[in-house]
Amino acid sequence: MSRRLRNILIAGxxxxxxxxxxxxxxxxxxxxxxxxxxxxxxxxxLLAYLGVGLAAWQRYPAERIGLLFTMAGYAWFLPSLTQLxxxxxxxxxxxxxxxxxxxxxxxxLAWPYGRLRSxxxxxxxxxxxSFNVGNNVVQMLFWNPRTNGCGTACPANxxxxxxxxxxxxxxxxVFSVTGVCITAAIAALIAWHWRSARGYARQAMTSLIWxxxxxxxxxxxxxxxxxxxxxxxxxYGIGPLILIAAPAAYAISxxxxxxxxxxxxxxxxxxxxxxxxxxxxxxxxxxxGDPTLQLAFRIxxxxxxQDTSDQIVDPARLPAGRxxxxxxxxxxxxxxxxxxxxxxxxxxxxxxxAASLALEHAxxxxxxxxxxxxxxASRTRIVEAGxxxxxxxxxxxxxxAQQRLVTLSLAIGMARSQAAANPELAVLxxxxxxxxxxxxxxxxxxxxxxxxxVLTETGLAGAIQALxxxxxxxxxxxxxxxxxxxxxxxxxxxxxxxxxxxxxxKHAAASSTRVTIRELTGRLVVQVSDDGPGGARPEGGSxxxxxxxxxxxxxxxxxxxxxxxxxxxLEADIPCP
Amino acid sequence: xxxxxxxxxxRVVIAxxxxxxREGLRRLLTDAGLDVAGTAGDAAQLLELAGALQPxxxxxxxxxxxxxxxxxxxxxxxxxxxxPATAVxxxxxxxxxxxxxxxxxxxxxxxGYVLKERVADVTQFTAAIxxxxxGESVIDPxxxxxxxxxxxxxxxxxxxxxxxxxxxxxxxxxxxxxxxASQLYMSPKTVETxxxxxxxxxxxxxxxxxxxxxLAVLAYLRG
Numbered sequence: 172m173s174r175r176l177r178n179i180l181i182a183g184x185x186x187x188x189x190x191x192x193x194x195x196x197x198x199x200x201x202x203x204x205x206x207x208x209x210x211x212x213x214x215x216x217l218l219a220y221l222g223v224g225l226a227a228w229q230r231y232p233a234e235r236i237g238l239l240f241t242m243a244g245y246a247w248f249l250p251s252l253t254q255l256x257x258x259x260x261x262x263x264x265x266x267x268x269x270x271x272x273x274x275x276x277x278x279x280l281a282w283p284y285g286r287l288r289s290x291x292x293x294x295x296x297x298x299x300x301s302f303n304v305g306n307n308v309v310q311m312l313f314w315n316p317r318t319n320g321c322g323t324a325c326p327a328n329x330x331x332x333x334x335x336x337x338x339x340x341x342x343x344x345v346f347s348v349t350g351v352c353i354t355a356a357i358a359a360l361i362a363w364h365w366r367s368a369r370g371y372a373r374q375a376m377t378s379l380i381w382x383x384x385x386x387x388x389x390x391x392x393x394x395x396x397x398x399x400x401x402x403x404x405x406x407y408g409i410g411p412l413i414l415i416a417a418p419a420a421y422a423i424s425x426x427x428x429x430x431x432x433x434x435x436x437x438x439x440x441x442x443x444x445x446x447x448x449x450x451x452x453x454x455x456x457x458x459x460g461d462p463t464l465q466l467a468f469r470i471x472x473x474x475x476x477q478d479t480s481d482q483i484v485d486p487a488r489l490p491a492g493r494x495x496x497x498x499x500x501x502x503x504x505x506x507x508x509x510x511x512x513x514x515x516x517x518x519x520x521x522x523x524x525a526a527s528l529a530l531e532h533a534x535x536x537x538x539x540x541x542x543x544x545x546x547x548a549s550r551t552r553i554v555e556a557g558x559x560x561x562x563x564x565x566x567x568x569x570x571x572a573q574q575r576l577v578t579l580s581l582a583i584g585m586a587r588s589q590a591a592a593n594p595e596l597a598v599l600x601x602x603x604x605x606x607x608x609x610x611x612x613x614x615x616x617x618x619x620x621x622x623x624x625v626l627t628e629t630g631l632a633g634a635i636q637a638l639x640x641x642x643x644x645x646x647x648x649x650x651x652x653x654x655x656x657x658x659x660x661x662x663x664x665x666x667x668x669x670x671x672x673x674x675x676x677k678h679a680a681a682s683s684t685r686v687t688i689r690e691l692t693g694r695l696v697v698q699v700s701d702d703g704p705g706g707a708r709p710e711g712g713s714x715x716x717x718x719x720x721x722x723x724x725x726x727x728x729x730x731x732x733x734x735x736x737x738x739x740x741l742e743a744d745i746p747c748p
Numbered sequence: 749x750x751x752x753x754x755x756x757x758x759r760v761v762i763a764x765x766x767x768x769x770r771e772g773l774r775r776l777l778t779d780a781g782l783d784v785a786g787t788a789g790d791a792a793q794l795l796e797l798a799g800a801l802q803p804x805x806x807x808x809x810x811x812x813x814x815x816x817x818x819x820x821x822x823x824x825x826x827x828x829x830x831x832p833a834t835a836v837x838x839x840x841x842x843x844x845x846x847x848x849x850x851x852x853x854x855x856x857x858x859x860g861y862v863l864k865e866r867v868a869d870v871t872q873f874t875a876a877i878x879x880x881x882x883g884e885s886v887i888d889p890x891x892x893x894x895x896x897x898x899x900x901x902x903x904x905x906x907x908x909x910x911x912x913x914x915x916x917x918x919x920x921x922x923x924x925x926x927x928x929a930s931q932l933y934m935s936p937k938t939v940e941t942x943x944x945x946x947x948x949x950x951x952x953x954x955x956x957x958x959x960x961x962x963l964a965v966l967a968y969l970r971g
């Protein structure tokens with residue numbers, strides 16, 4: 172709709188409203204008009220249809236619903252032209268007396284997007300328009316205002332061909348019967364539309380039914396001769412308000428479409444991170460009010476798609492009334508929805524965007540988790556490889572250099588026992604023996620630092636006992652399981668205790684420490700506590716950080732509590748199958 | 749049996765996987781007047797020889813093929829179980845008390861646990877073997893020292909004098925009062941007094957026999 176057309180239509184609406192009010196009060200001047208309600212409600216109806224019509228036209232330019240509402244508004248106004256007391260507007264006003272009813276029927280058949288669905292609908296609408304205008308034209312041929320109840324108050328009927336009360340009333344009866352038939356047919360079509368509608372469209376059709384029934388009842392009462400004895404004030408004063416139900420319902424649906432977009436967003440926010448596709452579909456279906464919504468994924472083995480309820484979706488052969496949109500460039504996921512949703516392109520866009528965002532998020536999350544899993548596994552492998560290498564080094568030292576040095580010492584020792592006669596040689600050999608002994612001691616400590624053989628030989632019990640005996644701080648072992656565990660778990664637990672004891676000796680100024688290792692279900696808990704001044708910072712020393720890394724590599728967690736004045740308490744939780 | 753007839757030399761079986769060291773040991777012991785009845789390169793061979801030769805002493809490395817962990821130790825325990833009269837000297841490359849206590853069990857008689865490098869001092873080494881063969885216990889001073897020097901809190905050990913600690917260490921090494929007296933240049937009477945005082949301080953019962961005493965003191969030190 173162009174800006175100019177819009178301005179014209181708005182001006183027309185204002186003019187029609189002013190016209191209705193002004194002519195009502197001028198008519199019969201200086202006699203006072205009837206109660207104000209007779210002019211207030213028709214004006215409200217006029218403004219409601221034109222207002223909603225123009226708003227809808229503006230908002231959904233591709234749809235005809237706004238146009239139909241606007242047309243209904245002007246059609247409602249046309250009979251008011253009879254107030255002008257000139258033959259032409261009077262005749263036009265009388266002829267168009269039931270035009271708004273035809274537009275309303277059109278509106279109902281074209282609900283909710285302003286497009287007629289089938290040829291049958293189009294025929295029904297055309298017949299109805301022709302009938303609603305035509306019956307008045309035919310009756311006008313025989314209706315003489317001066318002899319048929321209007322007297323001199325009415326202007327001339329321009330269409331009058333043959334003044335005849337008999338023909339006028341006969342045609343009236345025929346047209347009443349015809350009108351009932353046509354209306355019934357249209358009602359049947361609307362009911363059919365409602366029945367065949369699904370999901371999103373069903374919702375719209377249901378709201379139409381709630382609106383159409385009272386409006387149809389009101390119009391039916393207007394058509395019945397005698398109007399069931401309902402007083403004019405109720406029928407013409409209050410009754411037209413019923414007509415406002417249609418624009419009101421549409422305004423509500425427009426508002427709901429807007430909130431639906433928000434609902435799609437809210438539905439996503441409410442979802443837990445990385446929702447399952449089924450949960451995502453349910454959330455979107457709820458937000459859109461379309462239970463038929465399908466979220467389908469490509470199944471390469473089957474060469475097609477499968478939705479979250481395991482239904483096969485064939486993009487080439489979608490059922491009638493279904494639309495499909497790909498959610499990603501590769502077309503690995505698609506959204507299948509009712510075709511009526513395409514009348515809400517923005518809603519479709521929001522839904523598709525939301526769904527693809529959620530799926531992309533889930534995909535990225537899965538990717539990151541897979542990568543993290545890889546990194547974890549490789550970290551564990553690196554540590555295990557390191558441990559294995561250290562074990563090998565220690566064994567090499569033991570079987571190689573250490574053994575040779577012992578053999579050397581033995582040889583020196585035997586030489587010494589034979590060199591008693593040569594004091595100088597004895598002194599030299601004594602020095603050599605001392606050097607060899609020192610080398611053996613150093614090498615032993617070095618090998619132990621690389622990997623404690625006692626851990627491999629006797630497990631944690633012996634190794635922790637050895638650590639405690641070696642520790643420069645008095646160390647009590649509260650508990651150590653005698654059982655053996657996989658090498659990496661033993662090595663990690665040992666490393667935790669050894670590093671913790673080394674830290675205590677270096678920093679804690681503690682007089683005693685306590686070591687506890689317990690096996691709980693599925694994990695080994697290693698605790699080392701000291702009675703030092705506390706205040707150790709886990710992020711401080713590289714020792715503690717290395718320890719945390721080491722425990723994490725075994726899939727465990729390290730906790731350090733070191734409140735000032737209360738000692739340092741270190742706890743490692745190591746998973747243990 | 750005539751007193752002039754020299755005692756038959758001690759029959760020893762040696763188990764050590766390093767060939768050079770094994771041959772060195774054989775030569776050392778032979779030179780020292782012991783009878784090396786056989787040598788083994790692994791635990792299985794050792795068990796076989798011990799069963800066949802019934803030696804007075806088995807001298808074995810702790811760590812041997814195939815797993816390079818504690819085969820020697822396990823073999824020694826097995827031999828002791830089969831024939832308790834066999835004296836066993838275990839050579840260790842590590843200062844680990846775990847192995848020691850496993851080896852001692854509840855009867856330390858005729859058991860020796862020495863660091864491998866002790867072979868450098870030929871006299872002391874052969875003396876240790878002879879003591880073990882005579883039913884004494886020989887615990888390496890390095891291992892004992894590790895236990896004695898270990899830091900403790902609120903322990904009666906802190907109340908001991910240096911002299912008493914030295915006596916305690918020698919007790920733990922398996923020495924008799926006589927030996928302690930001669931090593932520390934004290935009279936046997938003084939040693940006895942020290943030992944009595946110390947055992948009282950530590951709350952240990954004066955044990956009948958040196959071997960009981962070794963166990964009690966070592967267990968206390970390890971505690």
